[in-house]
Amino acid sequence: MDTICAISTAVGNGGVAVIRISGSRALEVGGEVFKKLKNNPRPRYAIFGELEFDLVKDNALALYFPEPHSFTGENVVELQIHGGYYLAQSLINYLTTHGARLAERGEFSRRAVLNGKIDMTEAEGIIDLINANSMSQLRAGSSLLNGAMTDFVVKLQQELTDLMCEVNVALDYPEHDIEYITAQKISQKCEEINKKISQKLATSSTGMLVKNGVNVVLAGKPNAGKSSLFNALLGYDRAIVTNIAGTTRDAVSDSYEYNGVRFILTDTAGLRATNDVVEGEGVSRAKKEIVRADVVLHLIDATNPDEETLDNQNTIRVLNKIDLNSAHNASCDTQISAKTGAGVYELKQLIFDRTINSEVLLGGDYLTNARHIECLRSASDALLATIKNCDTATLDCLAVTLMQAWNKLGEITGETANEKIMDEIFSRFCLGK
Ligand SMILES: Nc1nc2c(ncn2[C@@H]2O[C@H](COP(=O)(O)OP(=O)(O)OP(=O)(O)O)[C@@H](O)[C@H]2O)c(=O)[nH]1
Numbered sequence: 021m022d023t024i025c026a027i028s029t030a031v032g033n034g035g036v037a038v039i040r041i042s043g044s045r046a047l048e049v050g051g052e053v054f055k056k057l058k059n060n061p062r063p064r065y066a067i068f069g070e071l072e073f074d075l076v077k078d079n080a081l082a083l084y085f086p087e088p089h090s091f092t093g094e095n096v097v098e099l100q101i102h103g104g105y106y107l108a109q110s111l112i113n114y115l116t117t118h119g120a121r122l123a124e125r126g127e128f129s130r131r132a133v134l135n136g137k138i139d140m141t142e143a144e145g146i147i148d149l150i151n152a153n154s155m156s157q158l159r160a161g162s163s164l165l166n167g168a169m170t171d172f173v174v175k176l177q178q179e180l181t182d183l184m185c186e187v188n189v190a191l192d193y194p195e196h197d198i199e200y201i202t203a204q205k206i207s208q209k210c211e212e213i214n215k216k217i218s219q220k221l222a223t224s225s226t227g228m229l230v231k232n233g234v235n236v237v238l239a240g241k242p243n244a245g246k247s248s249l250f251n252a253l254l255g256y257d258r259a260i261v262t263n264i265a266g267t268t269r270d271a272v273s274d275s276y277e278y279n280g281v282r283f284i285l286t287d288t289a290g291l292r293a294t295n296d297v298v299e300g301e302g303v304s305r306a307k308k309e310i311v312r313a314d315v316v317l318h319l320i321d322a323t324n325p326d327e328e329t330l331d332n333q334n335t336i337r338v339l340n341k342i343d344l345n346s347a348h349n350a351s352c353d354t355q356i357s358a359k360t361g362a363g364v365y366e367l368k369q370l371i372f373d374r375t376i377n378s379e380v381l382l383g384g385d386y387l388t389n390a391r392h393i394e395c396l397r398s399a400s401d402a403l404l405a406t407i408k409n410c411d412t413a414t415l416d417c418l419a420v421t422l423m424q425a426w427n428k429l430g431e432i433t434g435e436t437a438n439e440k441i442m443d444e445i446f447s448r449f450c451l452g453k
Pocket residue numbers: 241242243244245246247248249260261262263264265266267268269288289290291340341342343344356357358359360
């Protein structure tokens with residue numbers, strides 16, 4: 021594999037920047053700018069020395085990780101240099117004309133997967149950990165990184181392998197006088213495995229909300245107090261509030277974290293018929309936001325209630341301005357005063373309850389990756405097909421759909437080769453004889 025390099029720290033100026041070089045020639049390439057790397061450096065120890073390239077002369081730290089004991093599984097050199105972006109970029113430019121090439125996005129992780137240091141889900145876990153912006157996203161990323169998904173998949177694959185072994189014995193040695201697996205047992209086993217997949221899939225709606233953030237849209241008539249509530253939920257003065265109906269035009273978004281989950285709030289223009297072109301555009305955007313929301317807060321002015329229904333099934337009707345009119349309104353789910361803050365905390369909890377399954381969230385074991393969800397669905401389809409065909413199809417047909425289920429699970433971890441399962445079936449077969 022060719023030798024790649026990149027700045028591993030964020031773009032911008034900082035105290036220190038880390039440059040990573042990976043590949044068979046990592047040590048040579050590093051030695052071009054950091055002489056001490058040429059003298060058989062001690063692996064995994066920080067080396068303090070001179071960094072020298074072009075007109076630059078500076079001190080830096082270097083670390084050498086010989087293969088296979090590195091993140092990528094290849095020879096890796098990490099240079100910790102002063103964190104000026106121009107400095108780091110110049111060093112990269114130098115390295116790319118002295119034996120390395122610029123790494124592509126995610127290429128270090130990809131090499132780690134290719135070299136068997138981590139699997140696909142663990143690599144995805146690293147990305148999720150880096151991109152996390154809520155406690156629950158951090159938790160999901162770290163659980164992927166620590167192999168929770170891999171464990172789940174590997175256990176199911178093992179159960180399928182056991183089942184396939186039995187089916188294969190019956191297929192290959194039909195004349196032997198032993199007890200073969202029955203269609204009923206195959207079906208029963210598939211049901212068991214599929215139940216575990218279904219239970220996992222049931223966590224995906226909460227998982228995807230955790231991963232992407234919950235979209236909460238504030239909507240209602242002009243002057244209902246949407247922008248006031250927007251500010252109250254965020255805890256700071258984000259949007260313009262006036263007593264003029266039609267103040268908000270453009271949809272404005274910001275977010276807050278509640279119970280470890282990120283909620284993305286969008287304030288919209290008050291819904292009314294209007295001849296004003298700008299306001300009209302705002303209203304049509306508001307309608308689009310309502311449709312795509314995970315939950316809509318329909319703000320209703322207690323001093324001027326409306327009974328309109330909005331175009332989203334998950335709507336919370338919020339009676340606002342109860343400081344002005346506290347008359348009970350049965351058609352609302354909750355009552356608040358955006359001005360005094362009364363009921364705002366309870367509303368946050370209600371938004372949470374309407375969207376997040378707290379049992380799933382507390383369990384910490386939720387699906388947050390669309391690719392995993394897709395693979396699990398396909399594996400489940402293959403199992404359902406096996407169950408459906410159990411009484412009528414031949415054993416070799418059942419073996420095909422069982423193998424499909426196994427392969428779909430394997431796609432999650434990136435294990436696509438069928439050889440492994442063949443080896444296992446074969447070795448057991450010999451043992452069984
Ligand atoms: N007394 C009282 N006044 C409120 C409350 N909430 C909002 N208001 C007032 O109602 C007026 C309109 O508030 P906004 O938050 O701008 O209303 P809006 O729904 O965003 O209005 P548009 O952007 O025009 O659609 C302002 O004068 C607010 O101070 C409340 O709970 N109590």
